[in-house]
Amino acid sequence: MDTITLTDSHFLHILQLASSALPVGAYSYSEGLETLVENGEVANQATLQQWLEGELRYGAIRLEAAVMVRAMQAATIEDMEALHYWNLWLSAARETQELRNSSWQMGRSLIQLLGKIQPQIQPFADAVGNPSNYAIAFGIAAAHWQIDISAALLGYLHSWATNLITAGVKLIPLGQTAGQELLLQLQPLISHTAIEIISLKDEEIACCSWGLSLASMQHETQYTRLFRS
Known part of the structure; x- marks a missing residue:
């Protein structure tokens, strides 16, 4: 990836947007990981690393990140129709109810937060419609704060x-x-994945996430649950 130059303001904005302290409820979702741990498929640092690496190479996070990039590009040029389209596209791409609901809940929380601290974003939120996926809301915020797309x-x-x-x-x-x-x-691997994603054409957006889908489906019937997905 090319060298990224950020002003202090842009750097602080991306830190705030990507912070685990951002009150969007991300901490309450494990994206099927709770099922994998209960089943013994992820049992230590090594197997957790294997799972995360597999997701970065082939999983749904690649699809979400690619849509985030398109949301950011659309918001930058105020293409409200494209924002609405990609939000519907991502909702349709969700393979389980829990994964879709987590994306919607986090997106709704981020849009509401942005509406309070940056009211100028509201027209974009209105164009997207409700519910908004998290990747869409993230892209809108990044575009509004003029953050470098690679960053x-x-x-x-x-x-x-x-x-x-x-x-x-x-x-x-x-x-x-x-x-x-x-x-x-x-x-x-995160850096390498970002390079691959940013160069994807629309028709190349895809993922192989059947393992995540199966883990997410089984989460509903777990005996005990700490997470919502």
């Missing part, structure tokens, strides 16, 4: 990885040091 994409992927590693630390369980070590080890 926004890296922030989106890093935020996703941070959330799932935090879930893994709680579920397996792992130590905090192991979690930070894993996040550091994922950095090269």
Whole structure:
């Protein structure tokens, strides 16, 4: 990826947008990881790393991130029709009710938050309609704050990885040091994935996420649950 130059303001904006402290409820979702831990398929740092690497290479996060890029591009040129289209497209691409609901809930929370702290975003939210997917809301915010598109994409992927590693630390369980070590080890793949995603054409957006789908479906019938997905 080319060198990214950010002003202090842009840098702080992407930190805020990608922060785990952002009150969108991301901490309450494990994206099927809770099922995988209960079934013994993810049982330690190594197997968690394998799962996350597989998702970055082939999984639904690639599809979501590609749509986030398109939402950001559409918001930048105020193409409200494209924003609405990609929001519907992403909703239709969700393979389970829990995954779709998590995207909608986080998107709704982010849109509501942005409406309070940045009212100028409201016309974009109105164009998207309700419910809004999280990737769409993230793209709108990144465009409004004029964040470099590569930086926004890296922030989106890093935020996703941070959330799932935090879930893994709680579920397996792992130590905090192991979690930070894993996040550091994922950095090269996150960068490589961002390079691939940013160059995708519309017809190339795809994923192979049947493992995630099956894990998400089984979550509903788990005996005990800490997470909502």
